[in-house]
Amino acid sequence: MNTSDLAESARKAAERAYAPYSGFRVGSVVVADDGAVYSGSNVENAAFGSAICAEEAAISHAVASGVRRIVAVAVACIDADSVDGAYPCGNCRQLMNEFGVEKVIVTAGAGELREHTLDELLPFGFKLET
Numbered sequence: 236m237n238t239s240d241l242a243e244s245a246r247k248a249a250e251r252a253y254a255p256y257s258g259f260r261v262g263s264v265v266v267a268d269d270g271a272v273y274s275g276s277n278v279e280n281a282a283f284g285s286a287i288c289a290e291e292a293a294i295s296h297a298v299a300s301g302v303r304r305i306v307a308v309a310v311a312c313i314d315a316d317s318v319d320g321a322y323p324c325g326n327c328r329q330l331m332n333e334f335g336v337e338k339v340i341v342t343a344g345a346g347e348l349r350e351h352t353l354d355e356l357l358p359f360g361f362k363l364e365t
């Protein structure tokens with residue numbers, strides 16, 4: 236899948252989001268090192284702290300399927316006017332760091348698309364030496 240295809244898949248995942256409180260539907264797809272693609276969407280909750288980010292859902296989907304290395308993540312917030320409002324939160328950036336993500340694609344409602352390395356979004360990300 237190329238960058239545009241991944242962004243489109245993330246947009247489709249966003250259409251399935253559960254976001255009755257914020258009104259910001261977010262979808263994400265992650266690409267495992269074997270090329271398999273896993274999706275997720277945000278799941279909000281009346282207890283806001285129990286909400287799940289789309290990237291978190293997609294990463295969990297991949298890990299529960301046996302994936303241990305993710306090469307790319309695409310995130311789409313189809314209700315954001317600007318791509319500036321679609322960037323992954325700090326927690327999700329750290330989750331991406333755990334699984335070796337290299338490329339992060341971000342897109343929003345108007346279709347603007349940006350591509351970053353994870354190092355750009357999370358310089359000096361935490362790694363536990365085991």
Ligand SMILES: [Zn+2]
Nearest residue numbers: 288323324327
């Ligand atoms: Zn997040």
